[in-house]
Amino acid sequence: DAKTTQPTSMDCAEGRAANLPCNHSTISGNEYVYWYRQIHSQGPQYIIHGLKNNETNEMASLIITEDRKSSTLILPHATLRDTAVYYCIVRVGVSSGSARQLTFGSGTQLTVLP
Amino acid sequence: GAGVSQSPRYKVTKRGQDVALRCDPISGHVSLYWYRQALGQGPEFLTYFNYEAQQDKSGLPNDRFSAERPEGSISTLTIQRTEQRDSAMYRCASSQTETGNTIYFGEGSWLTVV
Numbered sequence: 718d719a720k721t722t723q724p725t726s727m728d729c730a731e732g733r734a735a736n737l738p739c740n741h742s743t744i745s746g747n748e749y750v751y752w753y754r755q756i757h758s759q760g761p762q763y764i765i766h767g768l769k770n771n772e773t774n775e776m777a778s779l780i781i782t783e784d785r786k787s788s789t790l791i792l793p794h795a796t797l798r799d800t801a802v803y804y805c806i807v808r809v810g811v812s813s814g815s816a817r818q819l820t821f822g823s824g825t826q827l828t829v830l831p
Numbered sequence: 832g833a834g835v836s837q838s839p840r841y842k843v844t845k846r847g848q849d850v851a852l853r854c855d856p857i858s859g860h861v862s863l864y865w866y867r868q869a870l871g872q873g874p875e876f877l878t879y880f881n882y883e884a885q886q887d888k889s890g891l892p893n894d895r896f897s898a899e900r901p902e903g904s905i906s907t908l909t910i911q912r913t914e915q916r917d918s919a920m921y922r923c924a925s926s927q928t929e930t931g932n933t934i935y936f937g938e939g940s941w942l943t944v945v
Contacts, residue, residue, distance in 0.1 A: 749932075760835070760922055760936030761874060804873060818864055818887065819934060821873030 721805045726826040735792040737825050739805030742786040748807045750781060751819065752790045756801040761821070764790065764803075795829045802826050833857075835937030837923050843943045844913055852908045852940045854923030863906050864924040864934065865898055874922055874936075880906060913944045 722740040729735040741750065751766040765772055765779045767788075772779045778791040792799055802824040836855040844850050856863050862881050866874035876890040882903040891897070895913075900906040910917055922939040926932075 751932075755873075758920075758939075760924070760938055762936070763933045766932055802873075818876040818879055818890070819874075820876060821866075824873055 721807055721822055723803075723805050723822065723825045725823065726828070728828050728830055729792075729795045731797060731829050731831050732794055735795040735799065735827055735829070737790040737792075737803050737805075737827060738787065739790070740787045741805070741807045744785050744807050748809055750779065750785075750788050751806040751808055752777070752779065753804045753806065753819070753821075754799075754801040755804070755824070756798075761804065795827075797829050797831060800827060800829045835923055835925055835935055837921075837937040837940050839940060840938065841941045841943075843945060846913060846915060846944055848913055849909065849911045850913055850942060852910075852921050852923075852942070854906045854908070854937065856904065856906070856923070856925030857927075857935055860925035860927050860935075861903075862926045862928070862934075863900055864926075865906070865908050866922040866924065866936075868920040868922055868939070877908070910942075913942075915944045918942055918944045 749766050749768050752764040753761040754764055755761045765774055765777050767779045767781055769781055769785055781788045804821050804824040806819050838853045864879040865877040867877055868874040878888040878891055878898050879886055880900040883900050895911045898908045920939045920941050922936055924934045924936040926934045
């Protein structure tokens, strides 16, 4: 799976949008971009994933550049409970027909400030 | 069950002892994953199963580590002759299908080898 690069840490004011960047310049055509987060010592939690189109769900939006070499996770109105480590992961997806494990990097520590 | 359940939540063992960590995935989930997470780092893949078949064990660090899922449901991760470097959080995860995009993680088992 392609490697990803994320900033080590970011701050965001409560109520503002949090924009978390991720670079994945070696991504291949059948690899999806996944985002997970880990709040304190809890297990990682799925947020969203996408292939090439922008995606939105009740938790976040995912913006993928046209060349697919980078993406941005957007939390539209960050709350204190969104403070967590956010992992950007590139993984072969369902269209490739087989389950593959997630390979986590170091992630971005997002701190939402009151 | 409602979520991925792991036991014990905390285990302290003496160096050289064997330990067994149990994972009960979400009912009906086909794929089951084991990860290890050291403090301040992202989860590291160990092995995964589809039903009772171990599909990939490339992440197991050495032959002291083994895992099984004999009936395609509950899984056990066994560490023989534990060493201090084995101390970590061991996380289990499951997904509904072999190609499931959403992987659900348990709360983990903290292992401390003294």
